[in-house]
Amino acid sequence: MLTLAEGFYSLLILDIIAGFCMGIYPASLIAFVHESKRDLSRFSSFGALGWTFGVLTAGSIAIYFGVTGIFTFGALLLLFSFLTVTSMNFPKHHAIDVPRFPFQVIRKNIFLYLAILIRHIGATMIWTFWPLFLQTLGANLFWIGIVQTINGLSQFMFMITLGARIKYVSSVMVGLLLSSITFFSFALATDFWQILPTQVLLGISWALMYVGALRYLTERNVEKATASGLLDSVLSLSAVVGPLVAAFGIALGDYRTIIYFGSGLAFLSFLLFRLCAHPIS
Numbered sequence: 001m002l003t004l005a006e007g008f009y010s011l012l013i014l015d016i017i018a019g020f021c022m023g024i025y026p027a028s029l030i031a032f033v034h035e036s037k038r039d040l041s042r043f044s045s046f047g048a049l050g051w052t053f054g055v056l057t058a059g060s061i062a063i064y065f066g067v068t069g070i071f072t073f074g075a076l077l078l079l080f081s082f083l084t085v086t087s088m089n090f091p092k093h094h095a096i097d098v099p100r101f102p103f104q105v106i107r108k109n110i111f112l113y114l115a116i117l118i119r120h121i122g123a124t125m126i127w128t129f130w131p132l133f134l135q136t137l138g139a140n141l142f143w144i145g146i147v148q149t150i151n152g153l154s155q156f157m158f159m160i161t162l163g164a165r166i167k168y169v170s171s172v173m174v175g176l177l178l179s180s181i182t183f184f185s186f187a188l189a190t191d192f193w194q195i196l197p198t199q200v201l202l203g204i205s206w207a208l209m210y211v212g213a214l215r216y217l218t219e220r221n222v223e224k225a226t227a228s229g230l231l232d233s234v235l236s237l238s239a240v241v242g243p244l245v246a247a248f249g250i251a252l253g254d255y256r257t258i259i260y261f262g263s264g265l266a267f268l269s270f271l272l273f274r275l276c277a278h279p280i281s
Contacts, residue, residue, distance in 0.1 A: 052152030056145070102226050109227060112172070112216060115273035117234045119176055119209070122265030124242025125249065125258050126183060133255045139192035147192070147199055154203025159211055166208070168215035173274055175209025180266035187259040 054074075061069045106113065134144050166174075182201040189195050213231055221227040249258045 052149055052156060056149055102223065102230070105221060105223050105227050105230065108221065109217060109230070111273055111277040112213060113230065113234050115172070115176060115269040115277070116209070116213060116231065117238050117269075118272065119179055119266045119269035120235055120238035121242045121245065122183065122262030122269075123179070124239050125246040125265075126186065126262045128243040128246040129250065129255055129258070133186075133259075134192055134195065136255075137189060137192040137195065139195075143192055147195055150196060150199040151203045151206075154200045155207045156203075158204050158207040166212070168212045168219065169277075171208045171212025172216060173270060175205050175207070175212055176266060176270035176273060178205035179209065180263050180270060183259060183263035183266055187256045187263075 057073075058070050061073055065072070131144050134147060139147065178201060182198055182205050185198050185201070186195065189198070214228060217227040217231060218224045245261075246258055249261060
Protein backbone atom coordinates (compact mmCIF):
# COMPACT_ATOMS: atom_id res chain seq x y z
CA MET A 1 0.00 0.00 0.00
CA LEU A 2 2.90 2.39 0.63
CA THR A 3 3.73 2.27 -3.08
CA LEU A 4 0.29 3.79 -3.76
CA ALA A 5 0.64 6.67 -1.28
CA GLU A 6 0.27 10.06 -2.91
CA GLY A 7 1.02 12.47 -0.11
CA PHE A 8 1.78 13.10 3.54
CA TYR A 9 -1.67 12.22 4.90
CA SER A 10 -1.92 8.92 3.04
CA LEU A 11 1.54 8.00 4.33
CA LEU A 12 0.47 8.99 7.85
CA ILE A 13 -2.62 6.77 7.70
CA LEU A 14 -0.64 3.83 6.35
CA ASP A 15 2.02 4.28 9.06
CA ILE A 16 -0.72 4.20 11.72
CA ILE A 17 -2.07 0.97 10.24
CA ALA A 18 1.47 -0.46 10.16
CA GLY A 19 1.86 0.53 13.81
CA PHE A 20 -1.23 -1.48 14.74
CA CYS A 21 0.20 -4.48 12.89
CA MET A 22 3.53 -4.14 14.64
CA GLY A 23 1.72 -4.02 17.97
CA ILE A 24 -0.01 -7.36 17.38
CA TYR A 25 2.22 -10.05 16.00
CA PRO A 26 5.62 -9.66 17.80
CA ALA A 27 4.13 -10.20 21.27
CA SER A 28 2.11 -13.18 20.04
CA LEU A 29 5.22 -14.78 18.53
CA ILE A 30 7.19 -14.20 21.71
CA ALA A 31 4.46 -15.87 23.80
CA PHE A 32 4.37 -18.78 21.33
CA VAL A 33 8.14 -19.26 21.49
CA HIS A 34 8.13 -19.21 25.29
CA GLU A 35 5.19 -21.58 25.63
CA SER A 36 6.86 -23.93 23.14
CA LYS A 37 9.91 -24.07 25.47
CA ARG A 38 12.13 -22.66 22.76
CA ASP A 39 15.08 -20.31 23.11
CA LEU A 40 14.03 -16.64 23.13
CA SER A 41 17.62 -15.61 22.44
CA ARG A 42 17.78 -17.65 19.27
CA PHE A 43 14.34 -16.38 18.22
CA SER A 44 15.40 -12.75 18.73
CA SER A 45 18.65 -13.33 16.87
CA PHE A 46 16.80 -13.93 13.62
CA GLY A 47 15.07 -10.57 14.02
CA ALA A 48 18.51 -8.96 14.20
CA LEU A 49 19.64 -11.00 11.18
CA GLY A 50 16.60 -9.86 9.20
CA TRP A 51 17.31 -6.24 10.09
CA THR A 52 20.91 -6.67 8.93
CA PHE A 53 19.82 -8.28 5.67
CA GLY A 54 17.42 -5.39 5.10
CA VAL A 55 20.14 -2.79 5.59
CA LEU A 56 22.44 -4.62 3.18
CA THR A 57 19.87 -5.08 0.41
CA ALA A 58 17.83 -1.87 0.61
CA GLY A 59 20.44 0.21 -1.19
CA SER A 60 20.82 -2.24 -4.06
CA ILE A 61 17.07 -2.55 -4.51
CA ALA A 62 16.68 1.24 -4.56
CA ILE A 63 19.39 1.58 -7.23
CA TYR A 64 17.81 -0.90 -9.63
CA PHE A 65 14.08 -0.60 -8.81
CA GLY A 66 13.73 2.78 -7.10
CA VAL A 67 12.63 3.55 -3.55
CA THR A 68 9.19 2.05 -4.16
CA GLY A 69 10.92 -1.21 -5.02
CA ILE A 70 11.96 -1.47 -1.36
CA PHE A 71 8.32 -1.36 -0.27
CA THR A 72 7.34 -3.94 -2.88
CA PHE A 73 10.14 -6.29 -1.83
CA GLY A 74 9.16 -5.82 1.83
CA ALA A 75 5.54 -6.64 1.01
CA LEU A 76 6.61 -9.88 -0.68
CA LEU A 77 8.65 -10.86 2.38
CA LEU A 78 5.67 -10.16 4.65
CA LEU A 79 3.45 -12.28 2.39
CA PHE A 80 5.97 -15.11 2.65
CA SER A 81 5.97 -14.69 6.44
CA PHE A 82 2.17 -14.88 6.50
CA LEU A 83 2.18 -18.07 4.44
CA THR A 84 4.81 -19.54 6.75
CA VAL A 85 2.76 -18.79 9.86
CA THR A 86 -0.41 -20.32 8.38
CA SER A 87 1.47 -23.61 7.97
CA MET A 88 2.57 -23.70 11.63
CA ASN A 89 0.96 -25.94 14.23
CA PHE A 90 0.21 -23.79 17.25
CA PRO A 91 -0.27 -25.60 20.57
CA LYS A 92 -3.54 -25.33 22.46
CA HIS A 93 -3.60 -22.47 24.90
CA HIS A 94 -5.85 -21.10 27.61
CA ALA A 95 -7.21 -17.60 27.12
CA ILE A 96 -6.44 -15.14 29.90
CA ASP A 97 -8.82 -12.33 30.78
CA VAL A 98 -6.70 -9.18 30.54
CA PRO A 99 -8.30 -5.74 31.04
CA ARG A 100 -8.14 -3.19 28.22
CA PHE A 101 -5.67 -1.18 30.28
CA PRO A 102 -3.38 -3.79 31.93
CA PHE A 103 -2.59 -1.75 35.02
CA GLN A 104 -1.47 -4.72 37.11
CA VAL A 105 1.01 -5.88 34.45
CA ILE A 106 2.44 -2.37 34.15
CA ARG A 107 2.66 -1.98 37.92
CA LYS A 108 4.42 -5.31 38.35
CA ASN A 109 7.08 -4.50 35.75
CA ILE A 110 7.14 -0.71 36.02
CA PHE A 111 10.83 -0.34 36.80
CA LEU A 112 11.88 -2.49 33.87
CA TYR A 113 9.61 -0.54 31.52
CA LEU A 114 10.89 2.79 32.85
CA ALA A 115 14.51 1.69 32.57
CA ILE A 116 14.05 0.56 28.96
CA LEU A 117 12.13 3.75 28.14
CA ILE A 118 14.84 6.04 29.53
CA ARG A 119 17.66 4.09 27.89
CA HIS A 120 15.95 4.02 24.52
CA ILE A 121 15.05 7.71 24.61
CA GLY A 122 18.79 8.32 24.89
CA ALA A 123 19.45 5.89 22.06
CA THR A 124 16.87 7.40 19.68
CA MET A 125 18.24 10.85 20.44
CA ILE A 126 21.58 9.66 19.10
CA TRP A 127 20.11 7.81 16.09
CA THR A 128 18.16 10.91 14.97
CA PHE A 129 21.28 12.57 13.57
CA TRP A 130 23.50 9.48 13.46
CA PRO A 131 24.18 9.37 9.67
CA LEU A 132 25.02 13.09 9.71
CA PHE A 133 27.44 12.54 12.58
CA LEU A 134 29.14 9.71 10.71
CA GLN A 135 29.51 11.96 7.68
CA THR A 136 31.26 14.59 9.81
CA LEU A 137 33.73 11.86 10.76
CA GLY A 138 34.46 11.15 7.09
CA ALA A 139 32.12 8.24 6.36
CA ASN A 140 30.42 8.04 2.98
CA LEU A 141 27.06 6.34 2.36
CA PHE A 142 28.73 2.95 1.85
CA TRP A 143 30.50 3.05 5.21
CA ILE A 144 27.38 4.31 6.97
CA GLY A 145 25.70 1.12 5.76
CA ILE A 146 28.66 -0.97 6.94
CA VAL A 147 28.42 0.60 10.40
CA GLN A 148 24.77 -0.42 10.64
CA THR A 149 25.57 -3.91 9.36
CA ILE A 150 28.23 -4.50 12.03
CA ASN A 151 25.69 -3.57 14.70
CA GLY A 152 23.09 -6.03 13.39
CA LEU A 153 25.57 -8.88 12.89
CA SER A 154 26.93 -8.40 16.40
CA GLN A 155 23.40 -8.66 17.80
CA PHE A 156 22.77 -11.84 15.83
CA MET A 157 26.01 -13.56 16.79
CA PHE A 158 25.71 -12.74 20.49
CA MET A 159 22.04 -13.65 20.76
CA ILE A 160 22.42 -16.98 19.02
CA THR A 161 25.52 -18.05 20.96
CA LEU A 162 25.50 -16.58 24.47
CA GLY A 163 22.22 -14.75 25.06
CA ALA A 164 20.44 -17.54 26.94
CA ARG A 165 23.44 -18.44 29.12
CA ILE A 166 23.25 -15.27 31.21
CA LYS A 167 20.68 -14.77 33.97
CA TYR A 168 18.04 -12.38 32.74
CA VAL A 169 18.42 -9.86 35.58
CA SER A 170 22.16 -9.65 35.06
CA SER A 171 21.61 -9.52 31.31
CA VAL A 172 19.40 -6.43 31.57
CA MET A 173 21.73 -4.66 34.01
CA VAL A 174 24.89 -5.30 31.97
CA GLY A 175 23.07 -4.32 28.77
CA LEU A 176 21.99 -0.98 30.25
CA LEU A 177 25.42 -0.22 31.69
CA LEU A 178 27.23 -1.24 28.51
CA SER A 179 24.84 0.98 26.52
CA SER A 180 25.96 3.97 28.56
CA ILE A 181 29.63 3.16 28.02
CA THR A 182 29.12 2.55 24.30
CA PHE A 183 27.20 5.79 23.77
CA PHE A 184 29.90 7.73 25.61
CA SER A 185 32.57 6.21 23.36
CA PHE A 186 30.85 7.66 20.29
CA ALA A 187 31.65 11.19 21.45
CA LEU A 188 35.37 10.34 21.72
CA ALA A 189 35.66 9.29 18.06
CA THR A 190 37.60 11.59 15.73
CA ASP A 191 37.37 9.35 12.64
CA PHE A 192 34.64 6.97 11.44
CA TRP A 193 37.07 4.04 11.60
CA GLN A 194 36.98 4.38 15.38
CA ILE A 195 33.20 3.91 15.28
CA LEU A 196 33.43 0.43 13.73
CA PRO A 197 34.55 -1.49 16.87
CA THR A 198 32.03 0.39 19.00
CA GLN A 199 29.26 -1.14 16.90
CA VAL A 200 30.22 -4.57 18.23
CA LEU A 201 29.75 -3.27 21.77
CA LEU A 202 26.47 -1.66 20.75
CA GLY A 203 25.18 -4.93 19.31
CA ILE A 204 26.15 -6.82 22.46
CA SER A 205 24.58 -4.21 24.75
CA TRP A 206 21.27 -4.31 22.86
CA ALA A 207 21.27 -8.12 22.73
CA LEU A 208 21.84 -8.35 26.49
CA MET A 209 19.21 -5.75 27.33
CA TYR A 210 16.50 -6.85 24.88
CA VAL A 211 16.77 -10.62 25.34
CA GLY A 212 17.14 -10.17 29.10
CA ALA A 213 14.01 -8.01 29.18
CA LEU A 214 12.01 -10.55 27.17
CA ARG A 215 13.06 -13.38 29.44
CA TYR A 216 12.35 -11.21 32.51
CA LEU A 217 8.79 -10.53 31.32
CA THR A 218 7.93 -14.03 30.10
CA GLU A 219 9.34 -15.72 33.21
CA ARG A 220 7.66 -13.40 35.72
CA ASN A 221 4.24 -12.84 34.14
CA VAL A 222 1.32 -15.09 33.31
CA GLU A 223 0.15 -12.53 30.72
CA LYS A 224 3.20 -13.14 28.54
CA ALA A 225 1.91 -11.61 25.29
CA THR A 226 0.60 -8.53 27.11
CA ALA A 227 3.80 -8.01 29.10
CA SER A 228 6.08 -8.39 26.06
CA GLY A 229 3.70 -6.31 23.94
CA LEU A 230 4.01 -3.47 26.44
CA LEU A 231 7.78 -3.66 25.97
CA ASP A 232 7.29 -2.95 22.27
CA SER A 233 4.98 -0.07 23.23
CA VAL A 234 7.71 1.37 25.43
CA LEU A 235 10.22 1.15 22.58
CA SER A 236 7.74 2.86 20.23
CA LEU A 237 7.11 5.65 22.75
CA SER A 238 10.83 6.26 23.12
CA ALA A 239 11.10 6.51 19.33
CA VAL A 240 8.67 9.45 19.52
CA VAL A 241 10.19 11.23 22.53
CA GLY A 242 13.86 10.75 21.64
CA PRO A 243 13.90 12.65 18.33
CA LEU A 244 11.92 15.51 19.88
CA VAL A 245 14.45 15.88 22.68
CA ALA A 246 17.28 15.60 20.14
CA ALA A 247 15.79 18.43 18.06
CA PHE A 248 15.86 20.75 21.09
CA GLY A 249 19.26 19.47 22.17
CA ILE A 250 20.92 20.13 18.82
CA ALA A 251 19.67 23.73 19.00
CA LEU A 252 21.33 24.24 22.38
CA GLY A 253 24.63 22.51 21.67
CA ASP A 254 26.19 20.18 19.12
CA TYR A 255 25.81 16.52 18.30
CA ARG A 256 28.34 15.42 20.91
CA THR A 257 26.19 17.12 23.54
CA ILE A 258 23.32 14.86 22.52
CA ILE A 259 25.59 11.82 22.74
CA TYR A 260 26.71 12.71 26.27
CA PHE A 261 23.09 13.23 27.30
CA GLY A 262 22.07 9.90 25.76
CA SER A 263 24.90 8.18 27.63
CA GLY A 264 23.75 9.80 30.86
CA LEU A 265 20.18 8.61 30.33
CA ALA A 266 21.41 5.05 29.75
CA PHE A 267 23.38 5.18 33.00
CA LEU A 268 20.32 6.56 34.80
CA SER A 269 18.28 3.63 33.48
CA PHE A 270 20.91 1.23 34.83
CA LEU A 271 20.71 2.81 38.29
CA LEU A 272 16.90 2.76 38.23
CA PHE A 273 16.72 -0.92 37.39
CA ARG A 274 19.57 -1.88 39.72
CA LEU A 275 18.21 -0.01 42.76
CA CYS A 276 14.42 -0.23 42.30
CA ALA A 277 13.49 -3.36 40.38
CA HIS A 278 14.54 -5.89 43.07
CA PRO A 279 13.92 -8.86 40.73
CA ILE A 280 14.37 -12.52 41.52
CA SER A 281 16.32 -14.42 38.85
